[in-house]
Amino acid sequence: MKRRTLLASGASAALAAAIGAPLRAQAKTKVGFIYVGPINDGGWTQHHHESAKQMVEHFGGAIDFVYQESVPEGPDAERAITQMCLGGANLIFTTSFGYMDATINVASKFPNVKFEHATGYKMADNVGVYSARFYEGRAIQGTLAGRMTKTNKVGYIASVPIPEVVRGINAAFLHARKVNPNVEFKIIWIFEWLNPAKEADAAKALIEQGCDVVLQHTDSTAPQAAAKEAGNVYTFGQAADMAEYGPMPRISSIIDNWAPYYIARAQQVIDGSWTPAFTWDGIGAGMVGIGEISDVVPAEFKAEAEAMRDAIAAGSYHPFTGPIKKQDGSDWLAAGEIADDMTLGGLNFYVEGIEGDIPS
Amino acid sequence: MLRLERRRQPSNLWRWGAPMAAVVLTMVLGALLFWMIGRDPFLAIKTIFWDPVFGEFAFYYRPELIKKAAPLIMIAIGLSFGFRAGIWNIGAEGQYIIGAICGASVALAFYPMAARWMIFPLMIMAGILGGVVWAMIPALLRVYFKTNEILVSLMLVYVAEVLVKAFAVGLLRNPEGRGFPGSRNLTQYPSAANLELFAGTGIHWGVITAVLSVGLAYVVITRHRFGFDVQLAGQSPRAAAFAGVNTNWLVIGCMGLSGGLSGLAGLFEVAGPSGQILGSFPAFYGFTAIIVAFLGRLHPVGILLAGLLMALTYIGGDAAQSAMNLPSAAIKVFQGMLLFSLLSVDVLTNYRVRFTWAKGD
Numbered sequence: 001m002k003r004r005t006l007l008a009s010g011a012s013a014a015l016a017a018a019i020g021a022p023l024r025a026q027a028k029t030k031v032g033f034i035y036v037g038p039i040n041d042g043g044w045t046q047h048h049h050e051s052a053k054q055m056v057e058h059f060g061g062a063i064d065f066v067y068q069e070s071v072p073e074g075p076d077a078e079r080a081i082t083q084m085c086l087g088g089a090n091l092i093f094t095t096s097f098g099y100m101d102a103t104i105n106v107a108s109k110f111p112n113v114k115f116e117h118a119t120g121y122k123m124a125d126n127v128g129v130y131s132a133r134f135y136e137g138r139a140i141q142g143t144l145a146g147r148m149t150k151t152n153k154v155g156y157i158a159s160v161p162i163p164e165v166v167r168g169i170n171a172a173f174l175h176a177r178k179v180n181p182n183v184e185f186k187i188i189w190i191f192e193w194l195n196p197a198k199e200a201d202a203a204k205a206l207i208e209q210g211c212d213v214v215l216q217h218t219d220s221t222a223p224q225a226a227a228k229e230a231g232n233v234y235t236f237g238q239a240a241d242m243a244e245y246g247p248m249p250r251i252s253s254i255i256d257n258w259a260p261y262y263i264a265r266a267q268q269v270i271d272g273s274w275t276p277a278f279t280w281d282g283i284g285a286g287m288v289g290i291g292e293i294s295d296v297v298p299a300e301f302k303a304e305a306e307a308m309r310d311a312i313a314a315g316s317y318h319p320f321t322g323p324i325k326k327q328d329g330s331d332w333l334a335a336g337e338i339a340d341d342m343t344l345g346g347l348n349f350y351v352e353g354i355e356g357d358i359p360s
Numbered sequence: 361m362l363r364l365e366r367r368r369q370p371s372n373l374w375r376w377g378a379p380m381a382a383v384v385l386t387m388v389l390g391a392l393l394f395w396m397i398g399r400d401p402f403l404a405i406k407t408i409f410w411d412p413v414f415g416e417f418a419f420y421y422r423p424e425l426i427k428k429a430a431p432l433i434m435i436a437i438g439l440s441f442g443f444r445a446g447i448w449n450i451g452a453e454g455q456y457i458i459g460a461i462c463g464a465s466v467a468l469a470f471y472p473m474a475a476r477w478m479i480f481p482l483m484i485m486a487g488i489l490g491g492v493v494w495a496m497i498p499a500l501l502r503v504y505f506k507t508n509e510i511l512v513s514l515m516l517v518y519v520a521e522v523l524v525k526a527f528a529v530g531l532l533r534n535p536e537g538r539g540f541p542g543s544r545n546l547t548q549y550p551s552a553a554n555l556e557l558f559a560g561t562g563i564h565w566g567v568i569t570a571v572l573s574v575g576l577a578y579v580v581i582t583r584h585r586f587g588f589d590v591q592l593a594g595q596s597p598r599a600a601a602f603a604g605v606n607t608n609w610l611v612i613g614c615m616g617l618s619g620g621l622s623g624l625a626g627l628f629e630v631a632g633p634s635g636q637i638l639g640s641f642p643a644f645y646g647f648t649a650i651i652v653a654f655l656g657r658l659h660p661v662g663i664l665l666a667g668l669l670m671a672l673t674y675i676g677g678d679a680a681q682s683a684m685n686l687p688s689a690a691i692k693v694f695q696g697m698l699l700f701s702l703l704s705v706d707v708l709t710n711y712r713v714r715f716t717w718a719k720g721d
Contacts, residue, residue, distance in 0.1 A: 346538035
């Protein structure tokens with residue numbers, strides 16, 4: 001790149017030229033990943049990375065794989081993504097919500113590169129969006145929690161107040177109440193996705209308040225350890241199966257499984273058939289896995305939960321089916337009405353019966 | 361055996377030689393580190409130090425370098441005055457965050473009004489004011505209650521970090537953000553955006569201010585009474601007292617100056633490169649700037665160079681991560697080595713190494 005060309009064309013045009021030039025054409029498809037945490041965080045990033053590695057394995061040597069871990073959300077993200085484009089990536093997965101604007105900005109400069117942004121909502125000609133319907137798994141956890149609790153108090157370690165987390169709380173609560181009208185939820189927000197110390201403190205506080213089931217939307221196993229120490233407390237694995245804490249306290253789990261999606265999208269880029277899409281898959285498509293329900297759970301409840309899992313997978317049951325009222329008592333969904341994805345995508349209220357407020 | 365002997369006067373040669381030796385030492389130690397984890401050490405050092413400036417994609421990295429260096433330089437210039445006078449503002453990070461919150465709040469209060477001539481200057485004032493107010497807390501506590509400004513200013517960083525998270529999910533949350541935390545993106549609001557002034561150069565208002573602050577600091581340090589007082593207070597507090605330097609005003613002046621510049625850096629960052637008030641807005645610039653200030657020997661020109669060098673290790677470090685799949689922890693260790701090397705080499709500025717035979721004298 002001559003300096004003069006740069007001055008004449010401006011940087012963004014120069015960027016596009018650098019990547020569009022046929023001399024940089026390469027035989028192999030290069031797939032890049034931007035991670036928000038370290039690849040061994042035990043939760044969110046680790047599962048993206050493991051799914052990515054499964055994708056690499058699937059294609060054997062047919063694709064090149066690059067990644068960058070612990071990329072802060074903000075201006076550094078934009079540079080990290082640009083860097084990957086300059087390095088010749090053809091498809092880039094940006095795996096955190098906070099990369100949304102950065103992904104859109106870079107995508108406009110590199111029209112030939114395909115982008116996939118996790119959990120966001122902004123799309124473009126070369127930007128697709130994907131996320132998982134974790135709330136489907138929460139409905140099953142809620143059912144089990146409602147059945148297993150003896151104190152009728154269920155604890156919930158909430159992470160960051162975004163719609164996904166609120167959806168999870170609502171789905172779990174609705175289904176716990178359905179099987180146990182006396183159940184109450186105690187919610188602690190820790191404002192982080194991964195912080196073993198805070199998670200342990202939250203779990204202990206909930207257990208001290210009498211909760212004998214603790215759900216978590218945070219990524220570490222610290223709550224599992226706290227529950228194990230307390231005894232007679234049930235928990236669920238988050239992001240990972242956390243099977244090492246089974247059969248007690250961990251009685252089931254929600255497992256993130258992005259591999260089928262990554263393989264499918266990479267294949268489409270190789271074939272040249274990729275188009276931007278808004279993908280929101282759940283148990284049915286295998287993006288959300290439900291970990292084995294342990295034998296501590298009585299057989300009838302286990303069967304009930306598995307039946308719900310199968311019904312959700314088959315599409316015959318939706319966890320947000322009316323009648324459902326909002327926390328303030330106003331109507332949300334009429335009897336038989338199913339929540340639309342737009343409302344679910346931006347869910348920012350609790351359903352009737354949950355105490356407390358969403359932090360704002 | 362080796363013996364350290366205190367120099368009567370700090371060595372002038374080592375005063376400026378030490379930072380350079382530290383950089384070389386960091387490169388050597390870094391290369392060793394990268395070699396130990398199985399990467400080509402020469403390629404890694406080249407990717408970090410050479411490629412962003414002279415490599416194939418330098419046209420992209422050079423502007424990024426400038427953007428990254430600007431807040432570091434601006435904050436470090438502010439800190440250098442206090443550090444010269446023995447006033448230790450460790451909380452620039454907090455002042456940076458509060459400046460950003462204040463500036464962004466002003467912008468969002470006017471949204472979507474189109475009056476850049478008024479809104480942008482108001483944001484700048486709010487940014488400065490926010491930083492100054494946050495710095496005045498440790499300054500006034502020291503003046504009136506003899507508290508330790510190191511501790512107070514450091515503690516206020518954590519307060520600021522909590523505040524920025526609260527603002528991101530509360531007051532400043534984007535009403536059209538579908539319930540996600542984070543403010544509106546200021547770069548998409550023409551009245552408030554701090555964009556590149558010349559396409560492809562990376563130069564925005566923050567960069568211009570950073571360069572101006574270097575020039576002004578040079579004049580103040582060498583030509584102005586305030587600069588003289590600051591140096592005198594640092595070198596000999598007693599002499600300063602005899603010369604009629606009012607220590608209290610010096611504390612307020614130095615803390616206010618660094619707070620204001622930090623707040624201003626935060627404002628330019630939130631209105632430009634960062635764009636949003638987010639929980640992840642803090643980027644440790646306030647702490648990194650402390651290293652920049654010392655690496656630059658508290659001298660304006662030195663800080664300018666040190667800021668650029670520090671930015672290079674960040675930009676190049678990130679580039680090495682994705683180009684060579686280096687773990688991010690290795691890059692962080694490498695960046696940490698720079699300060700560590702500087703501190704160890706700095707011994708030579710104040711001490712002379714003597715080789716003596718072990719006779720015991």
